[in-house]
Amino acid sequence: MTVQPVRLFGDPVLRTRAAEVTDFDRELRNLVKDLWDTMEDQGGAGLAAPQLGVSLRVFTYHCDGFAGHLVNPTFDVVGDEYQDGPEGCLSIPGMSWDCRRHLNVVAKGWNMHGEPVEVEGSHLLARCIQHETDHLDGVLFVDRLDAQTRKAAMKAIREAEWFDGAMPTIKQDPHPLFGGAH
DSSP states (O other): OOOOOOOOTTOGGGGSOOBOOOOOSHHHHHHHHHHHHHHHHHTOSEEEGGGGTOOBSEEEEEETTEEEEEEEEEEEEOSSOEEEEEEEETTEEEEEEEEEEESEEEEEEEOTTSOEEEEEEEHHHHHHHHHHHHHHTTOOGGGGSOHHHHHHHHHHHHHSTTOOSSOOOOOOOSSTTTTSOO
16 A cells, blocks of 8 residues: 555645646556555545645545546536535545535546546535545635635634644655656
């Protein structure tokens, strides 16, 4: 297993738009494996590369009976229905708040071999696709909360045992793709 440490709220890599993947090589396949192993180990529904300190547009997902990964994903909203429900994040451990998301989406991207992939998602899978794509744009789900909930969330984060209040410095990560394009 290649479980990696998950970057926590406050780490600047989580607020940086990730770079497009241009090389579909062994390093990318290793990154997808690291994402998968870490996501499964932590019990997450999804995990984006920036959460491992790698600023590339890649995420894995495993929810609602669907599992896989997307490289350079985009998504389109299907219909005008929304869902409100609890959402959490491995980078904000042990916390969740109700977040409004689109009910149905269709994501497009590539797999680790450069082959096109399309994923239709509703409910939890749609929420996961939107959440992980946000990570690739430097957006965290707390940014999507209504003002009152966001204020309560930020207070809870500041008081969390894992949050030290300082912006951590990015240390050299043993992953070969770390420090790619930021």
